Amino acid sequence: MKIYMLNCNTKKFILVTVLTTIVFVTLAFSLSIDNSFVTVEATKDPQVSSSSNQGKVFVMYAASLIKTFEDSFGPLFQKETGYTYEGEARGSVQVANMIIDGLRRPDVFVSAGTIPIMKLMNTSTSNNNGDGGKSSSSTTSLAEWLIKFASAEMVIAYSPTSRFYSDLEKARKGEIPWYEVLSKQGFKFGRTDPELDPKGYYMIITAKLSNMYYNDSTIKQRILGEDDRNPKQIFPEEILKTILEQGQLDAVAAYKHEAVARGLPYITLPSQINLADPALFDFYRKAFYTSGTGQTVFGEPIYFSVTIPEVVKNPDGAISFIIFLISTKGQSILESQGLNYIKPVIEGNIDKTPSSIKNLLEPIKQLSSS
Numbered sequence: 001m002k003i004y005m006l007n008c009n010t011k012k013f014i015l016v017t018v019l020t021t022i023v024f025v026t027l028a029f030s031l032s033i034d035n036s037f038v039t040v041e042a043t044k045d046p047q048v049s050s051s052s053n054q055g056k057v058f059v060m061y062a063a064s065l066i067k068t069f070e071d072s073f074g075p076l077f078q079k080e081t082g083y084t085y086e087g088e089a090r091g092s093v094q095v096a097n098m099i100i101d102g103l104r105r106p107d108v109f110v111s112a113g114t115i116p117i118m119k120l121m122n123t124s125t126s127n128n129n130g131d132g133g134k135s136s137s138s139t140t141s142l143a144e145w146l147i148k149f150a151s152a153e154m155v156i157a158y159s160p161t162s163r164f165y166s167d168l169e170k171a172r173k174g175e176i177p178w179y180e181v182l183s184k185q186g187f188k189f190g191r192t193d194p195e196l197d198p199k200g201y202y203m204i205i206t207a208k209l210s211n212m213y214y215n216d217s218t219i220k221q222r223i224l225g226e227d228d229r230n231p232k233q234i235f236p237e238e239i240l241k242t243i244l245e246q247g248q249l250d251a252v253a254a255y256k257h258e259a260v261a262r263g264l265p266y267i268t269l270p271s272q273i274n275l276a277d278p279a280l281f282d283f284y285r286k287a288f289y290t291s292g293t294g295q296t297v298f299g300e301p302i303y304f305s306v307t308i309p310e311v312v313k314n315p316d317g318a319i320s321f322i323i324f325l326i327s328t329k330g331q332s333i334l335e336s337q338g339l340n341y342i343k344p345v346i347e348g349n350i351d352k353t354p355s356s357i358k359n360l361l362e363p364i365k366q367l368s369s370s
Helices: 008-041 063-081 092-100 115-121 165-172 178-182 198-213 219-224 240-245 256-262 278-284 315-325 328-336 355-369
Strands: 056-062 084-090 108-112 124-127 138-141 145-152 154-158 251-255 266-268 288-290 296-298 302-307 340-348
Touching: 056 063, 056 092, 056 315, 063 084, 063 108, 063 256, 063 315, 063 328, 084 092, 092 108, 092 115, 108 115, 108 198, 108 315, 115 145, 115 302, 154 165, 154 198, 154 240, 154 256, 165 178, 165 266, 178 219, 198 219, 198 251, 198 278, 198 288, 198 296, 240 251, 240 256, 251 256, 256 266, 315 328, 315 355, 328 340, 340 355
Parallel strands: 056 084, 056 108
Antiparallel strands: 108 302, 124 138, 145 302, 145 340, 154 251, 154 266, 288 296
16 A cells, blocks of 8 residues: 655645635525525615616607606606606607617607507617527517507697797687687797607697687688708607796696696697597597608597517516506506596507506406496
8 A cells, every 4th residue: 555645835735725625615505595585675676776777667658748758757666666767858759769670779769649559669670589599589579569558649738938928828728729829920839750650640730630620711821831850840759848938938748747747837738639538539540640651640638558569688677567557556646647547448458467466457457447
């Protein structure tokens, strides 16, 4: 039998190797525990760092909601849930186009009207199943479902500093026709691009309905001009109200909740033209707008809707946002800002709706369909 003796240097090497291994194993185990803890706590602590994006919820929404979401809803959602809220406001059609073109990957999309989300439902994308394309890819829509959660109405918001303020006040009180004021020489009226923003085509539809309701075929042309995209009137949705507040415009096409949120005076329009009354659905559909791509948009009651796009990065955070949106607190915020809260209704592929949302709305959905 041979006995091998280890010299001093060899003993030191083995000892160092063993100790190093123990340290690394211990450290790895410790980090595993710590990471699990951070992942769970990220949904509870509003101060959690968003450097890893674990706690961030990216919401793209109709720019008409910018003051409501940035001043009220977003901060309260962050405080209540611990998720870091990040919002971006644009015209809803523009948001849909950006998602389709791969320019944005929001966790949540809140749209004015349902058509922009339906556009995602009708657009497919391919997934490679996460294996680098080794297996066959699957095709899915960019959105599978939507939830209607609030309704809105068209109004004419105006500037307190407008030189037509006296006439606008008379129109608000019903003493003179609102469209006569907007038709005055030198009156500066602003609206959004109907190719990018639902409110843009809703205003055109409202004007066409006005022709019918007041039995005057000249109203639309007098207040909007010959061109549906009159360059003198078209402004980006994100800055339209700011331009009004700065006194560069006399009045703008707006939703009621925008005027309420910003404290702007506004003219209430008859229910036959304000796109707010579900009972007038058939009358609203008599007016329409045809886009540059040939899509026809018929008049309809205006509903705000929400979905989780297929490109979502933080599904748990997205679900949390929608649950908060349709909660009692969410309802209170929306109503305080001038939106008309409705019982949420799911449309589209209901089976693809996250169960935690679907189960919450199931009784409401059944009532709505009865």
